[in-house]
Amino acid sequence: MTRKIQFxxxxxxxxxxxxxxxxxxxxxxxxxxxxxxxxCSYPQELVLQFENYVRLKRVQLLSHQYLIASKIEFLIGYFSSDEN
Known part of the structure; x- marks a missing residue:
């Protein structure tokens, strides 16, 4: 089932x-x-923070018909509020 994940x-x-x-x-x-x-200079970065742990099986991106990215990379990490 597809559902929107809060971020x-x-x-x-x-x-x-x-x-x-x-x-x-x-x-x-x-x-x-x-x-x-x-x-702007490239690459461009966009950082999203999820409310809690998530399990992603699929990511949907909507792009403008004339402003299409030539390359998209996903980097996934863990952030702990205990770290400085």
Missing amino acids: QVVYSTSFDEQHPANELHHQGPFVNGWQSSRL
Whole structure:
């Protein structure tokens, strides 16, 4: 069963003022989504923090028909609030 997993965007390398990363918290036909700033350096990074441990089997990405990433990498890690 597919379901949305709650997360927070904790970091983005850059964003367009009309398309900030926190737009990813919302879904719907009138949501702008996230877009990196114009003339930005690459690679761009977007860091998501999940509310608790998650098991991902599939990730869905929606891309604009003219603004398609040429490469996407997923890096998964563990963060402990005890670490500095």
